[in-house]
Amino acid sequence: MIQFHHVTKRYPGGFEALSNVSLHLPKGEMAFLTGHSGAGKSTLLKIVSLIEKPTRGQAILNRINLGTLPRKRVPYIRRHIGFIFQDHQLLFDRPVFDNVAMPLIILGYPRNEIARRTRAALDKVGLLSKEKAMPITLSGGEQQRVGIARAVVHKPMLLLADEPTGNLDPVLSREIMQIFLDFHQVGVTVLVASHDLGLIEELGKPVITLNQGKVIHDDFGGLDDG
């Protein structure tokens, strides 16, 4: 699903966030991306989600070279990806239902289909009763679950999460991780950036560890040609 071939990302000013990173996350796998803050986790996710382009090397998502993708095609690629942010990025001017329905509206689903799928996604994260609530009235864990519902409502083939439990207590964190495991169970590829090492160990999923922009540990064994 995700392949990095000798990817280097250097920001203006010379800071090198990723140095010669090669890795491979196969389809249908779930993995954790760990490392200290500043190790390059966010940069790696930004390259996969087409926010940044690699300075050198090739980043490939589902056989598409992300470095050379024309700007016009970016939205269409992003529709395959569900993003979950640490600060969940909900829109506070509209109720939970409208937040979750956004990807479906963009994709052009008919109204009744939007309602059906949105309720299914909310049910999945246990928030069906809150569909009319405004996000501001929800707890932090609930807001994060709304964010997850929005990320999965259109059944993307890849879930990317950047520190999804960063602001949550251990019980809530475990709940959130369980939701990711559930999606992985039904065949979705999942990549979660986190530094909650205790929880990661507990879940027993493959881990890729970055340090100062380099891969220092990879349970997948990296790329054959890397």
Added chain:
Amino acid sequence: MTDRHQPPRPGLLQRLSAWLGHHARSMVFSLGKLYRAPASTLMTVAVIAITLTLPAGFYLFMKNIENISGDLRSTTRISLFLKLDVGEQAAAGLRDRLQRQQGVADVRLISRDEALEEFRASSGLGDSLDYLKENPLPHTLLVEPASELDSPAIRQLLKRLQQQPEVDTAQLDTEWLERLYTLLDIARRAVIIISLLFSFAVLLIVGNTIRLDIQSRYQEIVVTKLIGATDAFIRRPFLYSGVWYGLFGGLLAWIIVELSAMAIAGPYQKLGQLYRSDLSLVTFSMGDFMILIGASTALGLIGSWLAVARHLSEIEPQ
């Protein structure tokens, strides 16, 4: 992994209806947004309306001046002052003869006595005129040229009338009319220049309003981009906002001009009466109204398009 990179999408027909649906939704959504912020909406619409009122009002003013001057042209008359020794009977004879001539619509005889009475009434000299031993005024014929005659033809008619043996002086006072028409031409161009300048102002007003709107919805734009919205999708509600601003601004401008016209109509009619003509104020025709509304709506759309093109691409997820 599937070989083809197929996004999870509904069918073509569904997407088409969804596309139309999104247009409708953007339209209603942007309208609702304006409705929910009545103060700022009203302010923007009022600024656009006032900006449009000036060229629209100027245009209406021109239309009325042209209306009056057209009226004046149709009342162009040639005054024939007859020689003093021509008697009343001969004058009437000349009147009948001219009446039958080509290019003459009507001839009216003002006898020297009538002329003196009129002069006595209008000049305010009153009884002092009694001291005159005899009436110094000649008989006068007022010749109205046929309406189809243009200026050169009228001049030719004037020449012909001048040559009549009974006529002392033939006078055609159209020079001031020509000057008026030249002035009108200048004013017409001024209206065009003013319209262009103020249209540009409307573009800037709408553009700036939409720019602020884009900035205040930065977060929403970032999120929708991240979940795969195309630029066209994000652009749409802003463009509709611009259309609404333009449409409402145009309508308000029309109302302002019509109300102003109503306020002017009374004294204007009185002025007309003073000139013994039944002038009534000309207001916007249906065509004028459509042009005003169409132009203001188009300006709203273009203004928002410029803002969106400039500022939307600057917003990218970080």
